[in-house]
Amino acid sequence: MSTDVTAKSPAPAPPGKSGGAAADGLLQLVMDGMRRNMRQYGMLIALGLIVVLFAVWTDGDLLLPRNVSNLVLQNSYILILAIGMMLVIIAGHIDLSVGSLTAFVGSMAAVFMVKQDLPWPLAVVLCLAVGAVAGAVQGFFIAYGGIPSFIVTLAGMLIFRGLTEIFLEGQTLGPFPEGLQKAANGFLPEVGPNTNYHNLTLLLGFAMIAFVIFQEVRDRRRQQEFDLDVPPTKLFLLKLVAIGAAVLTLTMLLASYKGAPIVLLILGVLLVGFGYVMRNAIIGRHIYAIGGNLPAAKLSGVKDKKVTFLVFLNMGMLAALAGLVFAARFNAASPKAGLNFELEAIAASFIGGASMSGGVGTVLGAIIGGLVLGVLNNGMNLVGIGTDWQQVIKGMVLLAAVGFDVWNKRKVGS
Amino acid sequence: MAGPVLEMRSIVKTFPGVKALSDVTLTVRQGEVHAICGENGAGKSTLMKVLSGLHPHGTYEGDILFEGEVCQFKDIRASEERGIVIIHQELALVPYLSLAENIFLGNEHATRGIISWTETLRHATELLRRVGLADHPDTRVADIGVGKQQLVEIAKALSKKVKLLILDEPTAALNDEDSGKLLELILELKKQGITSIIISHKLNEIRKVADSVTILRDGQTIETLDVKAEETTEDRIISGMVGRDLENRFPERSPHEPEEGAAPALEIRGWTVHHPIDQQRKVCDDVSLHVRRGEIVGIAGLMGAGRTELAMSVFGRTYGRYAGGTVLKDGKEIRTKSVPEAVKHGIAYVTEDRKHYGLNLIDTINRNISLSALGKVAKRGVVDEHEERQVAEGFRKSMNIKAPTVFEPVGKLSGGNQQKVVLSKWIFSGPDVLILDEPTRGIDVGAKYEIYTVIDQLAAQGKAVVFISSELPELLGMCDRIYTMAAGRLTGEFSRAEASQQSLMRQMTKDKEVTR
Numbered sequence: 001m002s003t004d005v006t007a008k009s010p011a012p013a014p015p016g017k018s019g020g021a022a023a024d025g026l027l028q029l030v031m032d033g034m035r036r037n038m039r040q041y042g043m044l045i046a047l048g049l050i051v052v053l054f055a056v057w058t059d060g061d062l063l064l065p066r067n068v069s070n071l072v073l074q075n076s077y078i079l080i081l082a083i084g085m086m087l088v089i090i091a092g093h094i095d096l097s098v099g100s101l102t103a104f105v106g107s108m109a110a111v112f113m114v115k116q117d118l119p120w121p122l123a124v125v126l127c128l129a130v131g132a133v134a135g136a137v138q139g140f141f142i143a144y145g146g147i148p149s150f151i152v153t154l155a156g157m158l159i160f161r162g163l164t165e166i167f168l169e170g171q172t173l174g175p176f177p178e179g180l181q182k183a184a185n186g187f188l189p190e191v192g193p194n195t196n197y198h199n200l201t202l203l204l205g206f207a208m209i210a211f212v213i214f215q216e217v218r219d220r221r222r223q224q225e226f227d228l229d230v231p232p233t234k235l236f237l238l239k240l241v242a243i244g245a246a247v248l249t250l251t252m253l254l255a256s257y258k259g260a261p262i263v264l265l266i267l268g269v270l271l272v273g274f275g276y277v278m279r280n281a282i283i284g285r286h287i288y289a290i291g292g293n294l295p296a297a298k299l300s301g302v303k304d305k306k307v308t309f310l311v312f313l314n315m316g317m318l319a320a321l322a323g324l325v326f327a328a329r330f331n332a333a334s335p336k337a338g339l340n341f342e343l344e345a346i347a348a349s350f351i352g353g354a355s356m357s358g359g360v361g362t363v364l365g366a367i368i369g370g371l372v373l374g375v376l377n378n379g380m381n382l383v384g385i386g387t388d389w390q391q392v393i394k395g396m397v398l399l400a401a402v403g404f405d406v407w408n409k410r411k412v413g414s
Numbered sequence: 415m416a417g418p419v420l421e422m423r424s425i426v427k428t429f430p431g432v433k434a435l436s437d438v439t440l441t442v443r444q445g446e447v448h449a450i451c452g453e454n455g456a457g458k459s460t461l462m463k464v465l466s467g468l469h470p471h472g473t474y475e476g477d478i479l480f481e482g483e484v485c486q487f488k489d490i491r492a493s494e495e496r497g498i499v500i501i502h503q504e505l506a507l508v509p510y511l512s513l514a515e516n517i518f519l520g521n522e523h524a525t526r527g528i529i530s531w532t533e534t535l536r537h538a539t540e541l542l543r544r545v546g547l548a549d550h551p552d553t554r555v556a557d558i559g560v561g562k563q564q565l566v567e568i569a570k571a572l573s574k575k576v577k578l579l580i581l582d583e584p585t586a587a588l589n590d591e592d593s594g595k596l597l598e599l600i601l602e603l604k605k606q607g608i609t610s611i612i613i614s615h616k617l618n619e620i621r622k623v624a625d626s627v628t629i630l631r632d633g634q635t636i637e638t639l640d641v642k643a644e645e646t647t648e649d650r651i652i653s654g655m656v657g658r659d660l661e662n663r664f665p666e667r668s669p670h671e672p673e674e675g676a677a678p679a680l681e682i683r684g685w686t687v688h689h690p691i692d693q694q695r696k697v698c699d700d701v702s703l704h705v706r707r708g709e710i711v712g713i714a715g716l717m718g719a720g721r722t723e724l725a726m727s728v729f730g731r732t733y734g735r736y737a738g739g740t741v742l743k744d745g746k747e748i749r750t751k752s753v754p755e756a757v758k759h760g761i762a763y764v765t766e767d768r769k770h771y772g773l774n775l776i777d778t779i780n781r782n783i784s785l786s787a788l789g790k791v792a793k794r795g796v797v798d799e800h801e802e803r804q805v806a807e808g809f810r811k812s813m814n815i816k817a818p819t820v821f822e823p824v825g826k827l828s829g830g831n832q833q834k835v836v837l838s839k840w841i842f843s844g845p846d847v848l849i850l851d852e853p854t855r856g857i858d859v860g861a862k863y864e865i866y867t868v869i870d871q872l873a874a875q876g877k878a879v880v881f882i883s884s885e886l887p888e889l890l891g892m893c894d895r896i897y898t899m900a901a902g903r904l905t906g907e908f909s910r911a912e913a914s915q916q917s918l919m920r921q922m923t924k925d926k927e928v929t930r
Contacts, residue, residue: 226800228807280797282788289785292774299732299763299771300786300839301753359776 042408043352043368043401050372054379061382062375065257068250073185073329075374076263077102077322079367081345082352083274084318086366089349090278091311092291092358093149097138097156098319098345102338104160105131105323110173110333113180120180128320134160135316136309143308157342165335174332184328187259197252198259205251209244216240263325267367270318275363287311292359347394348373351401372397418479419444419609420465420578425476427460427469434460435474435633442578447600447610449620449641452630452655453858458613459503461630462580466500467493480578497577501567501584507555514538514551517570541569545599561592568599579603580611585619589716597623615856617648629654655859663859664891665867669910670709677745678704679878680761680847685739687720687727697723697734699902705847705878710869712893713882714918720902721882722766725849729763730756743846757786762845764836766852766882768829772836775825779817780806782824782835787843809838814864830861837868848872849880854888866892886915898922 054062061067081098088095105127112123134156141152175181192199216239223230230236254260278284289297290304298304322341327333352369354361373394380390420442427435435457442448450458463469465478467487478485480496487493490500507516514534523533538551545565549558555566564584571579581600585593600610600623614620620627621641629636629651636654639646652663681704689695697720705711715721726733728741730753741750743759750756756763765771773782784791784802791802806820813834817827824835833853840848850869854862869892873879883889889896896913898906898921906921 222800226804228800228803280799282792282795282797285781285785285788285797288777288781289774292776293770295771296774297785299729299753299765301730301757302785303754355776359774 042404043365043372046401047368047372047375050375050379054375054382058379058382062379063253065253067378067382068253069187069257069261071374071378072261072264072267074378075370076261076267077326077329078341078344078348078374079267079370080270080318080322080325081341082348082366082370083270083363084315085342085345086349086352086354086361086363087274087278087287087311088149088315089346089354090291090358090361091287091308092294093142093308093311094346095138095149095153095312095315096342097134097153097160098315098322099338099341099343100157100160100164101131101134101316101319102323102326102341103164103333103335104134104167105320106327106333106337107164107167107173107335109176109324109327111167113176114173114333120177124180124324127324128317131320131323132313132317135319136313138316139309139312142312143305149312164337168333168335170335172332172334174330176328176331180324180328181331183262184325185261185263187261188265190259196256198255198257201251201255201259204260205247205255208251209247212243212247213240216243266321271363271367278363283307283310288359290358344373345370347398351398353405369401372401417444418442419481421477421479422461422465423477423479425461425464425474425478427457427464427474433633435464437634438476438630439635440628441638442609442611443626445604445607445609446625447604447612447623449624449627450611450613450630451615451617451620451627451651452636453860456630456655457633458630459582460633462500462582462611462613465493466490466498466580468500494574497575498580499571499574499576499578500580501564501571501582503582505560505563505567507563507566509556510554512552512554513542513547513549513558513566513569516555516566517541517551517573519570521573537573538569541572542566544572545569546595559592561588561595564588564592564596565599568596568603576608578609578611580613582613583615584612585614585616589718591716593619617651620651621646621648627651631655652859663863664888665863665870667710667870667892670706670873670894676706677742679707679744680705680880681742681745682724682728683740683742685724685728685741686737687723687734688737690734693735696737697902698727701739701899701902701904703897703904703907705880707846707876707878708873709895710873710879710881710893712889712896713880713899714884714886714889714896715899715922716884718901719899719922721899722851723902724899725763725851725880725882728756729753729761729849757843757845760844760846761849762786762840762843762847763849764840764851764853766855768832768836772839773824773832776823778821778823779810779815779827779835780820783809783820783839783842786839790842790844805842806838809834809842813838813868828857828861830857830864833857833861833865834868837865841872845877847878847880849882851882852884853881854883854885862888886918889913889918890915 051062081102085095085098108130109123109127112118112126113120118126138149138152138156141147142149145152188198188200188204190198190200195202216236220230220236231239254264278287286297286302286304286307289300289302290307294304323338326337330337348369349361349366350356350369351372352361352365352367354365376394376397377390380393385393418441420440422438422440425435425438425440426433438457438461440450440461450461452458460469464474467489470488471486478487480498485493485496487496508519511519517538518534523530523537535551542549542551545568547562547565547569549562555563558566568579579600584596588596597619600612603610612620612624624641626638627641627646628638631654639651639654681702683702685698685701686696687698689697699720701720701724703711703713713721713724723733727736728750731751732753740747742748743761748755748759750759750761769775774785780803783806784797788797791798791805803820809815810817810820815827815831815834815838817831824832827835837850837853853869854865857865866888869879869881881889881893890913893913894910896908896910896918897904898908898918900922906918908917
């Protein structure tokens, strides 16, 4: 939890809040903190710059409430995949099958709901189970069969794509029940008096700010209880103000349109949940350990096979979720759905700080990486850059992000 | 003796924030074997990198004179053209290429880009013979042992018309037999007029092959001694390295008094393990031993004697194929089929290869320490980070781990401090029995003493310690009892009073021919 939040703090750090010499000291502290976590802050700053660039370029259209809402919906499935992919990459593996699996689950959803007329909540559960099973099968071959994940998931990529076409007989199937469409495309319901803002979204935003402050203060108190050094009070307050400002801005933006999209809530839960697991749960530590040094993890009593298996099972389930969201958003299952999604998710993870050799990365990083790509997509669409050049630019951003990291490490290393 | 072939004058090399070399002077005479020794971090490797052009001219201050000329090497190629070849600690051979291909890698016998294999094979055979290898040049590097690989490296150096050969800890990974061969070869090359610089921790080797020794400490030349001179004793060299007399290389130990009647903390009976690939070979053959609480028991043996294999197979069957034997803890038979089971029964194994098997180098000190016992700082599967950090801080202070915070990546620490982290990790798991495999390998004298002190404290707290080591003096200095192993068998058991280097070595080399 606290990583997620710490990483957010310096981005909107407004200078000039405190004056004179005190500001210098504070700036110094912020800079020190950033240097320690260069890759993630670097990308956060890059994300900020990209947002500012396109906001100016589109005369503010990028930050219109409607567009922000749209941006979230457009990128939700990639972000969901990126979270799972980050875990896979941290564990020292790769998953090439998620794009095909997304399409496959979409086709299953269509079969369940359109052909069989099953109630949609049941169909959703079945689809998630299908994804989990697909992930588990791949995970079994990787963890217990000892076949490299690149090979297994490359095979999976072909198999699931083929199965999708078989199930859909090459056709596009739709439409989906209204309930599912609402869940994937809709917004939180409106309650209470008319305030020109979306009340529930506002409430949720305030609750979240209160929760974060409560968590941070409690965390700080615990640290002091254990006699550990805590960051200076000034820095702590700045962090709280920064987080509060960021959450408040997003809340107001969304609340002045139709409110928070339901998918955003799902994403938020996934981000906080997986962020917490990766940082604080034993299984999370074990994922970092097997990616960082597998033999050492084994000799420390980490059940490496089980952990690998679970990581792929989880990836399969998240791919199923992404598949459902995607299919519901376009209200149809298509054999060409999810094309290149695996590449987008992998790119998001690497932009967000993962390492080819495993053992490094955070869930928040995956989200930041995904947002960098998402804002680029959206911004370039708004200013009318064609998809051909969009790909070229995204490729260069990936190269630049990882290149910067390599360069930065070398500078620090020698 | 001839005049100097190499002079390095007032070399200063700074890295951002650190002065690695401040005023190092080194003079190597023509045709001699010149040893360089010093604690880890004294600047030995940096000095050799400056000499070989790995740190190019312009990144350091001072002059290098080779054969009387000032040299300004811009890269390794430039120094190799002058006949200066460095062989690094980590071998730089490609495992799946043949010996011949490796020897001429980057230096192929070729015309217009096409390799002449007849010429390559002829020349390779000749070079391999010169270093005393009878293997066919088509053999893959992966199929020969580390000792032979080291010789192939030297053959590679010879192919480059080497005049000055630099060996960075050449015997660190070799057993005594291979070390002996290598040292013989260095002396043989000396007869052929090749000058050598050898960096080594092993003082007995230095005494065996070197003509003179230069001691570095904290990036400075302390002194150059004539090894053949009477007063150059091992203690003399050590005191130069550490800057103080090391009268007591080991902490004072009060001998262990066995409790009558109590069952040993750990007992192994009839332990037999087969080699993981070669099923016919027994790496441990009917080994039985025991260790009591508060006791430090050594296992001495040459490389390949089966000590690590024994320890790892007992610790969760992490090596080889189990073929028989039982493990008893406090007199009761226990299952140690997996690492978690072994840990649960209070057994800890501190590996000899901390970089590969002991640590996650890219992760921080606190997370490395807690890894094997995360449950102790967690509730319902959730780690309490503050408690974890406090635990790590405790170890940082008590073990004297030199790092600014516990959030430092372990990969940035020196060997000695890394070893302290591995030890902390296993002490934190709360074991009754600690199996320490070469706990002082590759770390400097000062850190060694600290590790010995920790081991002594562990025994004093009533833990049973199994101490595996290739350095007989440290076994003799630390252990209450010492077992010897040779070719997978237990060949002897000595009390502290009975044990001596000679008596141990006799048992360590016993039965070798019979069982092979």
